[in-house]
Amino acid sequence: MASYYDVDAILTDSHKLPCKFMLTVPGLGYIDGNVGEDMKQGTQVELPLWLGEVMAVSAVGTQLIELDLPDALSTRIMNALQADAKTVDIRALAPHFYTLAARILELFDEKGMVEILDEVLKVPKRAAEIADQAHNPRGALGEGAEFLRGLDETERQLFRVAHDSAKAVRTWMTELKKA
Amino acid sequence: MALPLPPGLTPSEVAFLCEMELVTVIPRQRLEGLELLGGPTPALQPPHRTTLPLWLALLLKRQRRANISPPPWLLPTSLTAILEFETEHSKDAFSPPPPLPPTSSTTAPVSPPFLPSSTASAPADALPYHWLEMGNLLLEVAPDDFEEPDQVRRLLRDLREVRMAKVRKGVEVLDAGGGVKMNGVGGMEVAEGRAFIGGVIDGLRRIGASREQARKESEAEERENGYAGNASDDDDDMDL
Numbered sequence: 001m002a003s004y005y006d007v008d009a010i011l012t013d014s015h016k017l018p019c020k021f022m023l024t025v026p027g028l029g030y031i032d033g034n035v036g037e038d039m040k041q042g043t044q045v046e047l048p049l050w051l052g053e054v055m056a057v058s059a060v061g062t063q064l065i066e067l068d069l070p071d072a073l074s075t076r077i078m079n080a081l082q083a084d085a086k087t088v089d090i091r092a093l094a095p096h097f098y099t100l101a102a103r104i105l106e107l108f109d110e111k112g113m114v115e116i117l118d119e120v121l122k123v124p125k126r127a128a129e130i131a132d133q134a135h136n137p138r139g140a141l142g143e144g145a146e147f148l149r150g151l152d153e154t155e156r157q158l159f160r161v162a163h164d165s166a167k168a169v170r171t172w173m174t175e176l177k178k179a
Numbered sequence: 180m181a182l183p184l185p186p187g188l189t190p191s192e193v194a195f196l197c198e199m200e201l202v203t204v205i206p207r208q209r210l211e212g213l214e215l216l217g218g219p220t221p222a223l224q225p226p227h228r229t230t231l232p233l234w235l236a237l238l239l240k241r242q243r244r245a246n247i248s249p250p251p252w253l254l255p256t257s258l259t260a261i262l263e264f265e266t267e268h269s270k271d272a273f274s275p276p277p278p279l280p281p282t283s284s285t286t287a288p289v290s291p292p293f294l295p296s297s298t299a300s301a302p303a304d305a306l307p308y309h310w311l312e313m314g315n316l317l318l319e320v321a322p323d324d325f326e327e328p329d330q331v332r333r334l335l336r337d338l339r340e341v342r343m344a345k346v347r348k349g350v351e352v353l354d355a356g357g358g359v360k361m362n363g364v365g366g367m368e369v370a371e372g373r374a375f376i377g378g379v380i381d382g383l384r385r386i387g388a389s390r391e392q393a394r395k396e397s398e399a400e401e402r403e404n405g406y407a408g409n410a411s412d413d414d415d416d417m418d419l
Binding site: 099102127128132134135157162164169171172173176 | 189190191194315316319343347348367370371372373374375378379382385386388392
Protein backbone atom coordinates (compact mmCIF):
# COMPACT_ATOMS: atom_id res chain seq x y z
CA MET A 1 0.00 0.00 0.00
CA ALA A 2 1.05 3.57 -0.50
CA SER A 3 3.33 5.03 2.10
CA TYR A 4 2.07 7.62 4.57
CA TYR A 5 4.50 10.12 3.09
CA ASP A 6 3.73 9.27 -0.53
CA VAL A 7 3.25 12.63 -2.22
CA ASP A 8 1.15 11.10 -4.97
CA ALA A 9 -1.23 9.58 -2.44
CA ILE A 10 -1.59 12.94 -0.69
CA LEU A 11 -2.28 14.72 -3.98
CA THR A 12 -4.80 12.05 -4.91
CA ASP A 13 -6.63 12.67 -1.67
CA SER A 14 -6.96 16.35 -2.49
CA HIS A 15 -8.86 15.68 -5.70
CA LYS A 16 -12.30 17.33 -5.59
CA LEU A 17 -15.39 15.18 -5.45
CA PRO A 18 -18.93 16.37 -6.04
CA CYS A 19 -20.87 16.02 -2.80
CA LYS A 20 -24.47 16.70 -1.85
CA PHE A 21 -25.43 17.75 1.67
CA MET A 22 -28.28 15.65 3.00
CA LEU A 23 -28.80 17.82 6.10
CA THR A 24 -28.86 21.53 6.78
CA VAL A 25 -25.71 22.37 8.69
CA PRO A 26 -25.73 25.67 10.62
CA GLY A 27 -22.84 28.01 9.93
CA LEU A 28 -21.15 25.86 7.29
CA GLY A 29 -22.16 28.09 4.39
CA TYR A 30 -18.63 29.43 3.97
CA ILE A 31 -17.66 26.25 2.11
CA ASP A 32 -20.05 27.32 -0.62
CA GLY A 33 -18.99 30.97 -0.47
CA ASN A 34 -21.85 32.24 1.75
CA VAL A 35 -20.00 33.33 4.87
CA GLY A 36 -22.16 33.25 7.98
CA GLU A 37 -25.04 31.43 6.32
CA ASP A 38 -26.24 27.89 6.89
CA MET A 39 -25.42 25.03 4.53
CA LYS A 40 -28.80 24.17 3.05
CA GLN A 41 -29.97 20.64 2.60
CA GLY A 42 -29.42 19.46 -0.95
CA THR A 43 -26.59 21.88 -1.77
CA GLN A 44 -24.01 20.58 -4.25
CA VAL A 45 -20.39 21.35 -3.30
CA GLU A 46 -17.02 20.10 -4.36
CA LEU A 47 -15.07 18.69 -1.44
CA PRO A 48 -11.63 17.10 -1.39
CA LEU A 49 -11.66 13.33 -1.36
CA TRP A 50 -10.26 13.02 2.17
CA LEU A 51 -12.91 15.32 3.62
CA GLY A 52 -15.79 13.93 1.63
CA GLU A 53 -14.82 10.39 2.54
CA VAL A 54 -14.77 11.12 6.26
CA MET A 55 -18.06 13.00 6.18
CA ALA A 56 -19.83 10.41 4.07
CA VAL A 57 -18.66 7.40 6.05
CA SER A 58 -18.85 8.71 9.61
CA ALA A 59 -22.61 9.16 9.52
CA VAL A 60 -24.35 9.58 12.85
CA GLY A 61 -27.95 8.53 12.40
CA THR A 62 -28.66 9.95 8.97
CA GLN A 63 -26.03 10.34 6.31
CA LEU A 64 -24.44 13.78 6.33
CA ILE A 65 -23.41 14.04 2.69
CA GLU A 66 -23.75 11.95 -0.40
CA LEU A 67 -20.76 11.39 -2.65
CA ASP A 68 -20.93 11.34 -6.39
CA LEU A 69 -18.45 10.08 -8.95
CA PRO A 70 -15.89 12.70 -10.00
CA ASP A 71 -16.01 13.90 -13.60
CA ALA A 72 -12.81 12.06 -14.38
CA LEU A 73 -14.50 8.73 -13.70
CA SER A 74 -17.91 9.53 -15.15
CA THR A 75 -19.69 7.22 -17.53
CA ARG A 76 -18.85 9.53 -20.42
CA ILE A 77 -15.12 9.17 -19.80
CA MET A 78 -15.44 5.43 -19.30
CA ASN A 79 -17.14 5.19 -22.68
CA ALA A 80 -14.40 7.24 -24.28
CA LEU A 81 -11.74 5.02 -22.72
CA GLN A 82 -13.59 1.98 -23.95
CA ALA A 83 -13.77 3.35 -27.47
CA ASP A 84 -10.10 4.23 -27.78
CA ALA A 85 -7.93 4.17 -24.70
CA LYS A 86 -4.99 5.88 -26.35
CA THR A 87 -6.67 9.09 -27.36
CA VAL A 88 -8.00 10.11 -23.95
CA ASP A 89 -5.99 12.83 -22.27
CA ILE A 90 -6.41 11.49 -18.75
CA ARG A 91 -3.90 13.95 -17.34
CA ALA A 92 -6.32 16.76 -18.08
CA LEU A 93 -9.05 14.84 -16.26
CA ALA A 94 -7.03 14.04 -13.17
CA PRO A 95 -3.26 14.19 -12.76
CA HIS A 96 -3.42 11.10 -10.57
CA PHE A 97 -6.03 9.22 -12.55
CA TYR A 98 -5.18 5.66 -11.57
CA THR A 99 -4.58 6.26 -7.89
CA LEU A 100 -7.81 8.26 -7.82
CA ALA A 101 -9.65 5.45 -9.55
CA ALA A 102 -8.29 2.97 -7.03
CA ARG A 103 -9.44 5.15 -4.12
CA ILE A 104 -12.87 5.72 -5.64
CA LEU A 105 -13.36 2.03 -6.27
CA GLU A 106 -12.76 1.43 -2.57
CA LEU A 107 -15.61 3.83 -1.78
CA PHE A 108 -18.17 2.95 -4.43
CA ASP A 109 -18.96 -0.68 -4.04
CA GLU A 110 -21.66 -1.67 -6.46
CA LYS A 111 -20.86 0.76 -9.24
CA GLY A 112 -17.25 -0.31 -8.99
CA MET A 113 -17.54 -3.63 -10.69
CA VAL A 114 -18.28 -2.26 -14.14
CA GLU A 115 -15.53 0.29 -13.94
CA ILE A 116 -12.95 -2.15 -12.70
CA LEU A 117 -13.56 -4.27 -15.74
CA ASP A 118 -13.14 -1.22 -17.91
CA GLU A 119 -9.96 -0.17 -16.19
CA VAL A 120 -8.37 -3.59 -16.37
CA LEU A 121 -8.88 -3.54 -20.09
CA LYS A 122 -7.64 -0.03 -20.49
CA VAL A 123 -4.41 -0.11 -18.56
CA PRO A 124 -2.58 -2.69 -20.66
CA LYS A 125 -3.55 -1.00 -23.92
CA ARG A 126 -2.07 2.25 -22.79
CA ALA A 127 0.84 0.49 -21.09
CA ALA A 128 1.89 -1.18 -24.33
CA GLU A 129 1.89 2.19 -26.03
CA ILE A 130 3.96 3.64 -23.17
CA ALA A 131 6.51 0.86 -23.53
CA ASP A 132 6.78 1.46 -27.26
CA GLN A 133 7.27 5.16 -26.77
CA ALA A 134 9.84 4.63 -24.04
CA HIS A 135 11.99 2.49 -26.31
CA ASN A 136 11.72 4.89 -29.19
CA PRO A 137 14.52 7.44 -28.81
CA ARG A 138 12.61 10.07 -30.74
CA GLY A 139 9.32 9.27 -29.05
CA ALA A 140 9.32 12.12 -26.56
CA LEU A 141 9.98 14.70 -29.24
CA GLY A 142 8.10 13.62 -32.33
CA GLU A 143 4.76 12.01 -32.89
CA GLY A 144 4.59 10.53 -29.40
CA ALA A 145 4.67 13.90 -27.64
CA GLU A 146 0.91 14.34 -27.84
CA PHE A 147 0.27 10.97 -26.23
CA LEU A 148 2.91 11.44 -23.56
CA ARG A 149 1.43 14.73 -22.47
CA GLY A 150 -1.81 12.90 -21.70
CA LEU A 151 -0.22 10.44 -19.27
CA ASP A 152 -1.07 10.65 -15.60
CA GLU A 153 1.52 10.36 -12.83
CA THR A 154 1.38 6.57 -12.59
CA GLU A 155 1.88 6.26 -16.32
CA ARG A 156 4.69 8.76 -16.28
CA GLN A 157 6.47 6.66 -13.71
CA LEU A 158 5.98 3.62 -15.93
CA PHE A 159 7.37 5.53 -18.88
CA ARG A 160 10.33 6.60 -16.80
CA VAL A 161 11.25 3.11 -15.57
CA ALA A 162 10.81 1.62 -19.04
CA HIS A 163 13.01 4.30 -20.52
CA ASP A 164 15.61 4.06 -17.75
CA SER A 165 16.00 0.31 -17.95
CA ALA A 166 16.37 0.39 -21.73
CA LYS A 167 18.92 3.16 -21.32
CA ALA A 168 20.83 1.21 -18.66
CA VAL A 169 21.28 -1.73 -21.03
CA ARG A 170 22.40 0.58 -23.83
CA THR A 171 24.86 2.29 -21.48
CA TRP A 172 26.25 -1.05 -20.41
CA MET A 173 26.84 -2.00 -24.05
CA THR A 174 28.63 1.23 -24.90
CA GLU A 175 30.74 1.12 -21.74
CA LEU A 176 31.80 -2.37 -22.73
CA LYS A 177 33.20 -0.94 -25.92
CA LYS A 178 35.20 1.70 -24.05
CA ALA A 179 36.69 -0.67 -21.49
CA MET B 180 11.14 3.98 0.32
CA ALA B 181 14.30 5.73 -0.72
CA LEU B 182 16.39 2.77 -1.80
CA PRO B 183 19.19 3.99 -4.04
CA LEU B 184 18.67 1.19 -6.56
CA PRO B 185 15.47 -0.16 -8.09
CA PRO B 186 14.61 -3.79 -7.33
CA GLY B 187 16.26 -6.33 -9.54
CA LEU B 188 19.69 -6.34 -11.08
CA THR B 189 21.42 -3.65 -13.08
CA PRO B 190 22.87 -4.62 -16.47
CA SER B 191 26.42 -4.68 -15.12
CA GLU B 192 25.36 -6.98 -12.30
CA VAL B 193 23.76 -9.35 -14.79
CA ALA B 194 26.95 -9.27 -16.85
CA PHE B 195 28.94 -10.00 -13.68
CA LEU B 196 26.84 -13.10 -13.05
CA CYS B 197 27.36 -14.11 -16.65
CA GLU B 198 31.12 -14.16 -16.08
CA MET B 199 30.66 -17.33 -14.00
CA GLU B 200 29.62 -19.23 -17.12
CA LEU B 201 32.14 -21.70 -18.49
CA VAL B 202 33.62 -21.16 -21.94
CA THR B 203 36.05 -23.16 -24.03
CA VAL B 204 39.49 -21.63 -24.47
CA ILE B 205 42.46 -22.58 -26.60
CA PRO B 206 45.48 -21.60 -24.49
CA ARG B 207 48.55 -20.13 -26.13
CA GLN B 208 50.70 -20.38 -23.02
CA ARG B 209 51.27 -22.95 -20.36
CA LEU B 210 49.63 -22.27 -17.01
CA GLU B 211 49.51 -24.46 -13.94
CA GLY B 212 46.13 -25.06 -12.37
CA LEU B 213 45.14 -22.27 -10.01
CA GLU B 214 43.65 -22.88 -6.60
CA LEU B 215 40.90 -20.26 -6.54
CA LEU B 216 38.10 -19.71 -4.06
CA GLY B 217 35.64 -20.86 -6.68
CA GLY B 218 37.51 -24.13 -7.09
CA PRO B 219 40.66 -25.21 -8.92
CA THR B 220 41.05 -24.36 -12.59
CA PRO B 221 42.44 -26.96 -14.97
CA ALA B 222 46.05 -26.65 -16.04
CA LEU B 223 46.48 -25.05 -19.44
CA GLN B 224 48.50 -26.99 -22.00
CA PRO B 225 48.84 -25.01 -25.25
CA PRO B 226 47.30 -27.18 -27.92
CA HIS B 227 44.56 -28.65 -25.71
CA ARG B 228 41.18 -26.98 -25.26
CA THR B 229 39.93 -26.50 -21.74
CA THR B 230 36.90 -24.93 -20.11
CA LEU B 231 37.42 -21.88 -17.91
CA PRO B 232 35.05 -19.42 -16.29
CA LEU B 233 34.34 -16.51 -18.59
CA TRP B 234 36.02 -13.92 -16.38
CA LEU B 235 39.32 -15.80 -16.42
CA ALA B 236 39.02 -16.47 -20.12
CA LEU B 237 38.46 -12.76 -20.79
CA LEU B 238 41.46 -11.88 -18.63
CA LEU B 239 43.71 -14.32 -20.47
CA LYS B 240 42.33 -13.15 -23.80
CA ARG B 241 43.10 -9.51 -22.99
CA GLN B 242 46.66 -10.57 -22.14
CA ARG B 243 46.85 -12.54 -25.40
CA ARG B 244 47.47 -15.75 -23.50
CA ALA B 245 44.48 -17.62 -24.85
CA ASN B 246 41.87 -17.67 -27.58
CA ILE B 247 38.21 -18.15 -26.79
CA SER B 248 36.29 -20.47 -29.00
CA PRO B 249 32.77 -19.05 -29.33
CA PRO B 250 29.91 -21.35 -28.29
CA PRO B 251 28.09 -23.06 -31.17
CA TRP B 252 24.93 -21.02 -30.75
CA LEU B 253 26.93 -17.84 -31.36
CA LEU B 254 27.85 -18.83 -34.91
CA PRO B 255 26.12 -16.93 -37.73
CA THR B 256 24.36 -20.06 -39.02
CA SER B 257 22.84 -20.94 -35.63
CA LEU B 258 21.87 -17.35 -34.94
CA THR B 259 20.21 -17.06 -38.33
CA ALA B 260 18.26 -20.25 -37.65
CA ILE B 261 17.17 -19.02 -34.21
CA LEU B 262 16.22 -15.64 -35.61
CA GLU B 263 14.17 -17.30 -38.32
CA PHE B 264 12.47 -19.46 -35.71
CA GLU B 265 11.65 -16.38 -33.65
CA THR B 266 10.24 -14.41 -36.55
CA GLU B 267 8.63 -17.11 -38.69
CA HIS B 268 7.63 -20.10 -36.59
CA SER B 269 6.82 -18.77 -33.16
CA LYS B 270 5.59 -15.23 -33.53
CA ASP B 271 4.41 -14.99 -29.93
CA ALA B 272 6.63 -17.25 -27.87
CA PHE B 273 10.36 -17.08 -27.36
CA SER B 274 12.62 -19.75 -28.73
CA PRO B 275 12.98 -22.48 -26.12
CA PRO B 276 15.95 -22.50 -23.73
CA PRO B 277 18.56 -25.23 -24.06
CA PRO B 278 17.32 -28.55 -22.69
CA LEU B 279 18.30 -29.48 -19.17
CA PRO B 280 20.37 -32.64 -18.81
CA PRO B 281 18.47 -35.68 -17.60
CA THR B 282 18.32 -35.51 -13.81
CA SER B 283 19.25 -38.52 -11.81
CA SER B 284 18.26 -39.17 -8.23
CA THR B 285 21.85 -39.32 -7.01
CA THR B 286 22.95 -35.85 -8.09
CA ALA B 287 21.31 -32.57 -7.28
CA PRO B 288 19.57 -30.93 -10.27
CA VAL B 289 21.89 -28.48 -11.94
CA SER B 290 21.05 -25.19 -13.61
CA PRO B 291 23.18 -22.42 -15.13
CA PRO B 292 25.92 -21.39 -14.39
CA PHE B 293 26.83 -24.99 -13.54
CA LEU B 294 25.70 -26.20 -16.92
CA PRO B 295 28.15 -25.93 -19.77
CA SER B 296 25.73 -23.78 -21.78
CA SER B 297 28.40 -21.70 -23.49
CA THR B 298 31.24 -24.15 -24.03
CA ALA B 299 32.12 -25.66 -27.37
CA SER B 300 29.86 -28.62 -26.56
CA ALA B 301 26.77 -26.50 -25.92
CA PRO B 302 23.68 -27.14 -28.07
CA ALA B 303 23.71 -24.97 -31.18
CA ASP B 304 19.99 -24.48 -31.57
CA ALA B 305 19.00 -22.73 -28.35
CA LEU B 306 19.90 -19.49 -26.64
CA PRO B 307 21.08 -19.98 -23.04
CA TYR B 308 20.05 -17.71 -20.17
CA HIS B 309 23.02 -15.36 -20.56
CA TRP B 310 23.01 -15.20 -24.36
CA LEU B 311 22.97 -11.44 -24.75
CA GLU B 312 25.65 -10.75 -22.14
CA MET B 313 27.86 -13.59 -23.31
CA GLY B 314 27.54 -12.54 -26.94
CA ASN B 315 28.32 -8.91 -26.26
CA LEU B 316 31.23 -9.63 -23.93
CA LEU B 317 32.82 -12.04 -26.38
CA LEU B 318 32.29 -9.71 -29.32
CA GLU B 319 33.96 -6.87 -27.47
CA VAL B 320 36.93 -8.72 -26.03
CA ALA B 321 37.53 -11.41 -28.60
CA PRO B 322 36.20 -10.23 -31.98
CA ASP B 323 39.17 -11.87 -33.74
CA ASP B 324 38.04 -15.30 -32.52
CA PHE B 325 34.87 -15.00 -34.61
CA GLU B 326 34.92 -15.65 -38.30
CA GLU B 327 32.41 -12.91 -39.05
CA PRO B 328 32.11 -10.69 -35.97
CA ASP B 329 30.09 -8.01 -37.75
CA GLN B 330 27.48 -10.46 -38.91
CA VAL B 331 27.21 -11.98 -35.44
CA ARG B 332 26.85 -8.51 -33.99
CA ARG B 333 24.07 -7.67 -36.42
CA LEU B 334 22.25 -10.93 -35.76
CA LEU B 335 22.47 -10.43 -32.00
CA ARG B 336 21.01 -6.95 -32.38
CA ASP B 337 18.18 -8.26 -34.55
CA LEU B 338 17.42 -11.02 -32.07
CA ARG B 339 17.34 -8.55 -29.24
CA GLU B 340 14.93 -6.29 -31.11
CA VAL B 341 12.62 -9.16 -31.98
CA ARG B 342 12.57 -10.52 -28.47
CA MET B 343 12.14 -7.16 -26.74
CA ALA B 344 9.17 -6.51 -29.01
CA LYS B 345 7.71 -9.79 -27.77
CA VAL B 346 8.26 -8.81 -24.14
CA ARG B 347 6.41 -5.56 -24.82
CA LYS B 348 3.62 -7.36 -26.60
CA GLY B 349 3.28 -9.58 -23.56
CA VAL B 350 2.33 -6.49 -21.57
CA GLU B 351 -0.87 -6.15 -23.57
CA VAL B 352 -2.27 -9.43 -22.33
CA LEU B 353 -1.37 -8.79 -18.71
CA ASP B 354 -3.99 -8.55 -16.03
CA ALA B 355 -3.78 -8.35 -12.28
CA GLY B 356 -3.64 -12.07 -11.72
CA GLY B 357 -2.30 -13.12 -15.09
CA GLY B 358 1.16 -13.73 -16.39
CA VAL B 359 3.32 -13.71 -19.45
CA LYS B 360 5.05 -16.86 -20.54
CA MET B 361 8.71 -16.09 -19.95
CA ASN B 362 10.25 -19.41 -20.96
CA GLY B 363 13.53 -18.84 -22.71
CA VAL B 364 13.86 -15.18 -21.77
CA GLY B 365 17.44 -14.21 -21.00
CA GLY B 366 18.85 -12.62 -17.88
CA MET B 367 19.46 -9.23 -19.44
CA GLU B 368 15.96 -9.18 -20.90
CA VAL B 369 14.48 -9.92 -17.50
CA ALA B 370 16.54 -7.11 -16.00
CA GLU B 371 15.36 -4.72 -18.69
CA GLY B 372 11.70 -5.60 -18.52
CA ARG B 373 11.37 -6.05 -14.77
CA ALA B 374 10.74 -2.46 -13.73
CA PHE B 375 8.12 -1.78 -16.36
CA ILE B 376 6.21 -5.04 -16.15
CA GLY B 377 6.31 -4.93 -12.37
CA GLY B 378 4.94 -1.40 -12.47
CA VAL B 379 2.08 -2.35 -14.77
CA ILE B 380 1.13 -5.33 -12.61
CA ASP B 381 1.26 -3.16 -9.51
CA GLY B 382 -1.03 -0.59 -11.10
CA LEU B 383 -3.48 -3.31 -12.11
CA ARG B 384 -3.34 -4.77 -8.63
CA ARG B 385 -4.23 -1.44 -7.08
CA ILE B 386 -7.15 -0.93 -9.42
CA GLY B 387 -8.36 -4.44 -8.77
CA ALA B 388 -7.76 -4.28 -5.01
CA SER B 389 -11.34 -3.43 -4.13
CA ARG B 390 -12.71 -6.22 -6.28
CA GLU B 391 -10.27 -8.59 -4.64
CA GLN B 392 -11.43 -7.38 -1.25
CA ALA B 393 -15.07 -7.91 -2.19
CA ARG B 394 -14.30 -11.39 -3.44
CA LYS B 395 -12.49 -12.30 -0.22
CA GLU B 396 -15.36 -11.02 1.85
CA SER B 397 -17.94 -12.98 -0.09
CA GLU B 398 -15.78 -16.08 0.19
CA ALA B 399 -15.43 -15.64 3.93
CA GLU B 400 -19.16 -15.18 4.13
CA GLU B 401 -19.73 -18.34 2.20
CA ARG B 402 -17.48 -20.21 4.55
CA GLU B 403 -19.38 -18.89 7.54
CA ASN B 404 -22.64 -20.00 6.01
CA GLY B 405 -21.06 -23.37 5.48
CA TYR B 406 -21.88 -23.24 1.75
CA ALA B 407 -25.48 -23.95 2.74
CA GLY B 408 -26.79 -20.44 2.22
CA ASN B 409 -28.12 -19.82 -1.26
CA ALA B 410 -27.98 -16.58 -3.23
CA SER B 411 -31.02 -14.98 -1.63
CA ASP B 412 -29.50 -15.41 1.84
CA ASP B 413 -26.43 -13.54 0.68
CA ASP B 414 -28.58 -10.69 -0.55
CA ASP B 415 -30.23 -10.41 2.84
CA ASP B 416 -26.84 -10.19 4.49
CA MET B 417 -25.84 -7.40 2.15
CA ASP B 418 -28.89 -5.36 3.05
CA LEU B 419 -28.02 -5.47 6.72
